[in-house]
Amino acid sequence: MAENILLAKEARFRSVVAVAAVPDYQDRERILSALRELLQPFGGMQGIVKPGQKVLLKVNLLAPARPEQAVTTHPELLRGVIRLVKEAGGLPLIGDGPGVGDTLTNMKACGMSQVAEEEGAAILNFQETEVFEDLNNRVGKRVALTRHLRDCPVLITLPKLKTHVQMAFTGAIKNQFGLIPGSAKGQYHFRFQNRDHLADLMIDINRLAKPALAIMDGIVAMEGQGPSGGQARQLGALLVSTDLAAIDVVACHLIGLDPDRNPLNLAARRADFGATRLEEIQLYGTPLESLRIPDFQLVRTPANIMRILPLPASLLRWLRRQIAARPHIRRDLCIRCHRCSRGCPVSPSAIDPDRAPGKEINDASCIRCYCCHEFCPVKAIELKKSCLGQLLDFRKLADAGTKLLGRLVSFLTTKNTKKHEKKSGKMRR
Numbered sequence: 001m002a003e004n005i006l007l008a009k010e011a012r013f014r015s016v017v018a019v020a021a022v023p024d025y026q027d028r029e030r031i032l033s034a035l036r037e038l039l040q041p042f043g044g045m046q047g048i049v050k051p052g053q054k055v056l057l058k059v060n061l062l063a064p065a066r067p068e069q070a071v072t073t074h075p076e077l078l079r080g081v082i083r084l085v086k087e088a089g090g091l092p093l094i095g096d097g098p099g100v101g102d103t104l105t106n107m108k109a110c111g112m113s114q115v116a117e118e119e120g121a122a123i124l125n126f127q128e129t130e131v132f133e134d135l136n137n138r139v140g141k142r143v144a145l146t147r148h149l150r151d152c153p154v155l156i157t158l159p160k161l162k163t164h165v166q167m168a169f170t171g172a173i174k175n176q177f178g179l180i181p182g183s184a185k186g187q188y189h190f191r192f193q194n195r196d197h198l199a200d201l202m203i204d205i206n207r208l209a210k211p212a213l214a215i216m217d218g219i220v221a222m223e224g225q226g227p228s229g230g231q232a233r234q235l236g237a238l239l240v241s242t243d244l245a246a247i248d249v250v251a252c253h254l255i256g257l258d259p260d261r262n263p264l265n266l267a268a269r270r271a272d273f274g275a276t277r278l279e280e281i282q283l284y285g286t287p288l289e290s291l292r293i294p295d296f297q298l299v300r301t302p303a304n305i306m307r308i309l310p311l312p313a314s315l316l317r318w319l320r321r322q323i324a325a326r327p328h329i330r331r332d333l334c335i336r337c338h339r340c341s342r343g344c345p346v347s348p349s350a351i352d353p354d355r356a357p358g359k360e361i362n363d364a365s366c367i368r369c370y371c372c373h374e375f376c377p378v379k380a381i382e383l384k385k386s387c388l389g390q391l392l393d394f395r396k397l398a399d400a401g402t403k404l405l406g407r408l409v410s411f412l413t414t415k416n417t418k419k420h421e422k423k424s425g426k427m428r429r
Contacts, residue, residue, distance in 0.1 A: 014280060016281075016282050017239060019288065023234075025077070025220075035080050037285065038239075045085060053152075054151055057121075057158055058175060059073040060072050066109070067110055067111050070220045070230075070233070071110075071162075075110065077158065077238075079119055083119065093124050094124065097126035097146060097181035102125070124148045130144065132209075134207055136207075140204030141375075143204065145180060145205070156211065159172045159175035160227075161239075162222035162230065163255075164227050165225050165299055167198070169248070170227050173206055173245065173248055179205060191367070192369070200345070203270075203271045206244060212242065214239075214241055215239070216247055218236075221233050221234075224297045235254065235293060245273055245275055245276050253292065254291055255293060256295075327366065327381050327384075328383070329380060335378055340353065341353070341372075346367060351372045
């Protein structure tokens with residue numbers, strides 16, 4: 001590894017991704033040793049975390065699933081990272097905003113609660129939000145993210161390597177989508193009509209959140225219909241980098257996915273967010289060829305991004321009109337500065353205050369990013385919901401639904417686990 005560090009100094013212009021072969025989660029010391037070696041090119045955990053700093057460990061907590069299902073970050077990897085953060089003098093805090101269920105239910109189901117208790121790490125419930133702003137972002141200029149980001153100067157993301165039926169792949173970049181609590185993520189699926197716009201949003205979220213480090217769990221990955229309905233697949237890889245785009249590129253190569261078929265990689269390239277080609281990356285540790293799986297089951301035809309619910313397309317389009325508010329220019333306030341049209345990420349602009357009254361917004365091309373609303377210096381652009389959207393609070397309905405679904409999944413998971421343990425006990429006897 002000393003040779004690797006020397007090479008790192010000679011290749012400072014390149015992004016660094018460290019890779020290690022770890023066959024399973026059984027040997028805690030082996031995982032800890034691998035993490036130490038992988039972190040050496042970055043100055044160890046001490047190069048990321050300073051004494052006294054609060055460190056947010058952003059796990060993948062998608063649903064209340066058992067660790068062996070490969071839906072969530074494995075608790076034993078989390079344990080190793082907690083220990084290294086504490087060795088560096090940091091204060092580890094664990095959190096995520098799952099789309100199904102809630103933080104505490106999911107953490108208990110996937111084994112993270114037990115690890116947190118044993119290792120003395122606190123769990124954060126992502127409920128309250130604050131607005132984070134960067135007007136240089138493409139579509140997410142102002143995004144409400146968990147308020148815990150304000151309290152934690154260091155964010156370490158712990159993604160699970162998985163396929164994704166809508167985005168082809170989910171890894172380090174997409175993991176920060178969970179900084180948006182609960183069902184609010186679903187609203188972005190409705191607002192953004194295609195995966196390219198959604199990918200742009202995820203790059204913008206990463207720009208706002210500024211992850212310091214990514215440690216990807218690829219020991220057991222998920223193939224097929226991920227991120228929750230696929231099959232666990234032994235990959236035996238741990239990956240570490242400070243460049244989230246680069247670590248995703250390397251992960252794609254391990255599973256045989258062309259990074260240019262990953263919308264998140266293309267969005268990173270558009271935004272000049274990290275290394276998006278393998279030749280731009282300096283690799284350390286285990287050679288990729290020894291870990292690559294030639295027959296990893298990929299998502300050949302990603303699903304329409306709007307199909308986040310098992311409903312007819314026509315109904316989904318109708319729901320989108322109710323949930324996604326429409327920009328509306330107030331003529332009495334507009335000063336014709338054209339900041340809205342210049343700031344619109346769509347080309348040609350979907351908004352133009354010089355058009356006839358009522359036709360300022362092109363509904364067909366408007367992606368509901370609301371950049372115009374955020375750019376307007378005189379607050380002349382309102383966001384108007386339909387009558388039904390005003391009567392019903394879709395956010396509260398969705399939150400209630402996801403929590404109920406999470407409890408049901410957790411109950412079934414626990415029941416199946418006990419059944420499996422009982423059956424295994426009989427077999428041993």
